Amino acid sequence: MKRPMDPSEEARRLESDAKEEILSAKSLEDLEAVRVKYLGRKGLLTGLLRKLGEAGPDERRELGRFLNAAKSALSAEIDARKAALKAARDEASLHEESVDITLPGRAREIGSRHPTIKMMREIMEVFLGMGFTSIEGPEIETEYNNFDALNTPEWHPSRDEHDSFYVADGLVLRTHTSPAQIRVMKSQPAPVRVIVPGRCHRRDTPDASHVISFYQVEGLYVDYEVSMADLKGTLAAFAREIFGTETRVRFRPHFFPFTEPSAELDISCLVCGGKGCRLCKNSGWVEVLGCGMVHPNVFRHAGYDPRSVTGFAFGMGVERLALLKYGIENMRVLYDNDLRFLKQFQGMHA
Numbered sequence: 001m002k003r004p005m006d007p008s009e010e011a012r013r014l015e016s017d018a019k020e021e022i023l024s025a026k027s028l029e030d031l032e033a034v035r036v037k038y039l040g041r042k043g044l045l046t047g048l049l050r051k052l053g054e055a056g057p058d059e060r061r062e063l064g065r066f067l068n069a070a071k072s073a074l075s076a077e078i079d080a081r082k083a084a085l086k087a088a089r090d091e092a093s094l095h096e097e098s099v100d101i102t103l104p105g106r107a108r109e110i111g112s113r114h115p116t117i118k119m120m121r122e123i124m125e126v127f128l129g130m131g132f133t134s135i136e137g138p139e140i141e142t143e144y145n146n147f148d149a150l151n152t153p154e155w156h157p158s159r160d161e162h163d164s165f166y167v168a169d170g171l172v173l174r175t176h177t178s179p180a181q182i183r184v185m186k187s188q189p190a191p192v193r194v195i196v197p198g199r200c201h202r203r204d205t206p207d208a209s210h211v212i213s214f215y216q217v218e219g220l221y222v223d224y225e226v227s228m229a230d231l232k233g234t235l236a237a238f239a240r241e242i243f244g245t246e247t248r249v250r251f252r253p254h255f256f257p258f259t260e261p262s263a264e265l266d267i268s269c270l271v272c273g274g275k276g277c278r279l280c281k282n283s284g285w286v287e288v289l290g291c292g293m294v295h296p297n298v299f300r301h302a303g304y305d306p307r308s309v310t311g312f313a314f315g316m317g318v319e320r321l322a323l324l325k326y327g328i329e330n331m332r333v334l335y336d337n338d339l340r341f342l343k344q345f346q347g348m349h350a
């Protein structure tokens, strides 16, 4: 007859089996299985501990001490093995993700300002330097501010040139930044010295020099003794600041409903220097902006007394200036979003 196994002998065998299995566990999952097998709630060692009650008092004390020691020894072995397996796993994954430090770095592309915005900021910088303040007006304007208050009543022929997008009855997408003149004069007494950068919209057919949505910078200077000489001095200084000190300027009489007298400012052609070329259509001059002395009717609409104040106003197309300044032939490339074109402006000032 087989003698029942001595409990302490069984315990010793269990401990040495467990140690062996812990050491041969090849993965964290294997190791967890070993832990459950011996130390889990229904584990072999746990089972022996439960059976302690069946032993005699002396044996119980002896075996109990042994089993508890074995339990903590095995826990420690499992922890050690777990750490070793984890380290091995991390090293393996590090190896997989190994980096070739001799490879050239991946260049991170940095965005840059759009040439139109660069141009606009350059324009603004010049006028801010002269003491103008920058304000903004809404893109959706009342027909009144956009036309009537600027001395362009319904019947006025120049209203046809501004083919507009109507938003609702009496509301248009502004066709120029000039309505901001009305807004600023209505909101404060003279003197006024502001520039108004912003987007405008006209129902033009897009071509090399027209786009439907474009940027303008408007300027308005009103005080008690502003003269045409102030206008000429200010805008000539502006043109030389933007296009270079050698630039020659001329003021050519023109017509705008909201200024009287009105003029257009031309600069000597940047390509041929005035000799005549394709860009300047052989005239030696290129048009830069429109300007004039604020029309008395505009002052009246804005609530100013034209007998006591005078002023000048000007407006320029930012895209047009960008074309001239950067030597771009077709305005549409500004809005084609072709990165090969846009990247040429990376790192440029403003």
Ligand SMILES: [Zn+2]
Residues within 6 Å of the ligand: 269, 270, 271, 272, 273, 274, 275, 276, 277, 278, 279, 280, 281, 282, 284, 285
């Ligand atoms: Zn030219």
